[in-house]
Amino acid sequence: MTRRTAIRTCPLCEATCGLAIEIEDDRVVGVRGDTDDVFSRGYLCPKGATIGELEHDPDRLTAPRVRRDGTLEPATWDEAFSEVADRLRPIVDEHGPDSVAIYVGNPNAHTLSGQLYLRALIKSLRTRNVYSASSVDQLPKHVSAGLTFGDPLAIPVPDIDRTDLLVVLGGDPRTSNGSLWTAPDLPGRLDALRARGGRLVVVDPRRSRTAKKADQHLAIRPGTDALLLAAIVATLVEEDLVDVPDGLAAHIEGIDAACDALRGFSAERVAATCGVEAEAIRGLARDLATADRAVVYGRLGTTTVEHGTVASWLVDVVNVLTGNLDRPGGAMFPKPSHHRPGSRRPFRMGRWSSRVRDLPEAIGELPVATLVDEIETPGDGQVRALVVVGGNPALSTPDAARLDAAIAGLELVVAVDPYVGATARHADVVLPPPGALQRSHCDLVFAGLSIRNVINYSPAALPLPDDQLDEWEILLALASIALGAGVPRDDAGEVDVAAADAFVAQQTAEALVADPHARIGIERDPAALLAAVGDRHGPERMLDLVLRAGPYGDGFTGGDGLTLATLEAAPHGIDHGPLESRIPDVLTTEDGRVHLSPEPFLAQLPALAAVLDADPAPVVLIGRRHLRTNNSWSHNVPSLSRGRSLCVLQVHPDDAARDGLIDGARARVTSAAGTVEVDVEVTDDLRPGVVSLPHGFGHDLEGVELQLARSRPGTNTNVLTDRFQVDRVSGTAVLNGIPVELAPA
Numbered sequence: 001m002t003r004r005t006a007i008r009t010c011p012l013c014e015a016t017c018g019l020a021i022e023i024e025d026d027r028v029v030g031v032r033g034d035t036d037d038v039f040s041r042g043y044l045c046p047k048g049a050t051i052g053e054l055e056h057d058p059d060r061l062t063a064p065r066v067r068r069d070g071t072l073e074p075a076t077w078d079e080a081f082s083e084v085a086d087r088l089r090p091i092v093d094e095h096g097p098d099s100v101a102i103y104v105g106n107p108n109a110h111t112l113s114g115q116l117y118l119r120a121l122i123k124s125l126r127t128r129n130v131y132s133a134s135s136v137d138q139l140p141k142h143v144s145a146g147l148t149f150g151d152p153l154a155i156p157v158p159d160i161d162r163t164d165l166l167v168v169l170g171g172d173p174r175t176s177n178g179s180l181w182t183a184p185d186l187p188g189r190l191d192a193l194r195a196r197g198g199r200l201v202v203v204d205p206r207r208s209r210t211a212k213k214a215d216q217h218l219a220i221r222p223g224t225d226a227l228l229l230a231a232i233v234a235t236l237v238e239e240d241l242v243d244v245p246d247g248l249a250a251h252i253e254g255i256d257a258a259c260d261a262l263r264g265f266s267a268e269r270v271a272a273t274c275g276v277e278a279e280a281i282r283g284l285a286r287d288l289a290t291a292d293r294a295v296v297y298g299r300l301g302t303t304t305v306e307h308g309t310v311a312s313w314l315v316d317v318v319n320v321l322t323g324n325l326d327r328p329g330g331a332m333f334p335k336p337s338h339h340r341p342g343s344r345r346p347f348r349m350g351r352w353s354s355r356v357r358d359l360p361e362a363i364g365e366l367p368v369a370t371l372v373d374e375i376e377t378p379g380d381g382q383v384r385a386l387v388v389v390g391g392n393p394a395l396s397t398p399d400a401a402r403l404d405a406a407i408a409g410l411e412l413v414v415a416v417d418p419y420v421g422a423t424a425r426h427a428d429v430v431l432p433p434p435g436a437l438q439r440s441h442c443d444l445v446f447a448g449l450s451i452r453n454v455i456n457y458s459p460a461a462l463p464l465p466d467d468q469l470d471e472w473e474i475l476l477a478l479a480s481i482a483l484g485a486g487v488p489r490d491d492a493g494e495v496d497v498a499a500a501d502a503f504v505a506q507q508t509a510e511a512l513v514a515d516p517h518a519r520i521g522i523e524r525d526p527a528a529l530l531a532a533v534g535d536r537h538g539p540e541r542m543l544d545l546v547l548r549a550g551p552y553g554d555g556f557t558g559g560d561g562l563t564l565a566t567l568e569a570a571p572h573g574i575d576h577g578p579l580e581s582r583i584p585d586v587l588t589t590e591d592g593r594v595h596l597s598p599e600p601f602l603a604q605l606p607a608l609a610a611v612l613d614a615d616p617a618p619v620v621l622i623g624r625r626h627l628r629t630n631n632s633w634s635h636n637v638p639s640l641s642r643g644r645s646l647c648v649l650q651v652h653p654d655d656a657a658r659d660g661l662i663d664g665a666r667a668r669v670t671s672a673a674g675t676v677e678v679d680v681e682v683t684d685d686l687r688p689g690v691v692s693l694p695h696g697f698g699h700d701l702e703g704v705e706l707q708l709a710r711s712r713p714g715t716n717t718n719v720l721t722d723r724f725q726v727d728r729v730s731g732t733a734v735l736n737g738i739p740v741e742l743a744p745a
Helices: 048-055 077-095 106-110 112-125 139-149 186-195 225-238 255-262 267-274 278-290 308-321 368-376 400-408 471-482 498-514 526-532 538-548 564-568 605-613 653-659 707-711
Strands: 003-009 018-024 027-033 065-068 071-074 100-104 130-132 165-169 199-203 216-218 294-298 385-389 412-416 429-431 452-455 574-578 620-622 649-651 666-670 675-682 690-692 741-744
Touching: 018 048, 027 048, 065 077, 077 100, 077 385, 077 412, 077 429, 077 471, 100 112, 100 368, 106 112, 112 385, 112 471, 112 498, 112 538, 130 368, 139 308, 165 225, 165 278, 186 199, 199 278, 225 255, 225 267, 225 278, 225 294, 225 308, 225 605, 255 308, 267 278, 267 605, 278 294, 294 308, 368 400, 412 471, 471 498, 471 538, 498 526, 498 538, 526 538, 538 564, 649 653, 649 666, 653 675, 653 741
Parallel strands: 100 130, 100 385, 165 199, 165 294, 199 216, 385 412, 412 429, 620 690, 649 675
Antiparallel strands: 003 018, 018 027, 065 071, 065 429, 452 574, 649 690, 666 675, 666 741
């Protein structure tokens, strides 16, 4: 028996904590926080502690499945890819590339292969029907950042370790560990904020774990965050509290236009609709304006509503007008190791629209709220085949019951998934990637959202079985099939993607050579760059290329600077230091300035004002997160599923009394989209008129092969979400503030 310790960055959420994993004979026997990690310093959450259970889950697939006579049967990789090739190409040849859709789930942001190779698959499909989990929760922030800063990935993050006042709207970082905000041990950092004399204010309809430890909790009515933020701006203008430093103002266009457009949203005017007293709104505006260092952070509750993109924009407006953008302790832009400032083209959206509902494209994808329409509606471009990579749209997207039925009727469904879950149960071919510990890892996406400029690389902690393809190999094989080149094989007839990998690496090297912002200290020739990275292949070759060309890279010279080799020699990570001011370098607008008054946002202000005259629904539904859950796929982990079911409908005592609901009994919840039944928990953590149900549950569907999750299936809240209710700018589904009716079941 051999025992060893593998150092690994946790891939289960955005916090990127370091793990020290004890392994005996290729089985995980213990997990603790890595006390030497340069970022997390030993912090460990309940999810990270169970990575061994996840790795050794008996329900996780270890071989492909192919549907034969209606049943998903084990198959070889060659058989599985041949099935895809034989069935996909005829659909494309007859109906065109738009007849194939691809849905990408958020686990792809947590894998190195997904970050580096997924784009090759999407480009190979040549379809406009690209969908992802982004339009379920975060697309409004990308659109806001794109129109304001020129780059949809230039999202300012709260510099929590140096701020004096943090205002959180619609987020629960003590539970989520951060979202669009990478900061290990956020509970400890929030405690440290208050210990040094700082203040935490939480704006949320629910008294969340974060709100319970805040200095002030404002129980806002769901969906009205944009109004509250507009009123903060109006107060800043009215009370002459706008204070933009000259150095920052020189790089901003539209300050006066934003102030003029928002001055009519006074605190007194919005108070009743928001459910927050006018003086509390004014007090918050004054606190933000007078604090030495302050920052506003908005998350899921601000983005998954009708005016989510406007709310996301207003977060940045408030941070600008209080002088807290791009300064220590405010909202700052990370400088990740792979990022090349100025290399992106100015953001554009609406380059194409969805066929049925004319919803706009943004960041290369369409809103998933309309995927079911594209499947159901006949005509040119009707979706007939679906490729799902690391996603579960049958549970996680709006109007879920209808979409589930629509997916079942497709001509071909291909799922890259380690489980046969709610969506993969419809698949004709399931291609399972290896376990998280059987593949290397480096967080590139979350480095762009991090409160420090750090980077970690983790080699595979467990060996890849001989009969298992790596995730990047699966994606490249699918890309080859999508291009019409068939299943890539070597001379022995085995699946072999070496040529496709070399082609992708060549394209990457050519792009670096053509980018004047890339750090290259040798001849600008793709062959020279590829020679510098040596005989690496797969994700390691791609990672070495982008790191060497990044802001800390060695420029391919072999001298001082970041390379993959230097990362491999630093298993606990490399810390490049705290965030620094990055304007104007981070801006990629056409004129190189911050656009504080984009026309698409100003055009929505009349509709936002109209909310003030509308009668609010008596009861609305919001979501919530749990520390022991991770979307829809963590419910099969024994240690995270103990105790009372987490999938309960929280109801305020007043609402329970009015509608005859009893704690522990069942309730029937009805919306415009559907009806569910669920257990009730009566609690005063919610403001009256608001009920809450977590997302990701509903595993009791026929064909789901998740033994533990099926035994405690919960209720799918997305049966209640209406696909026709979307954010006005981005098309993101409205998942919070859904009008519902309650009754005893």
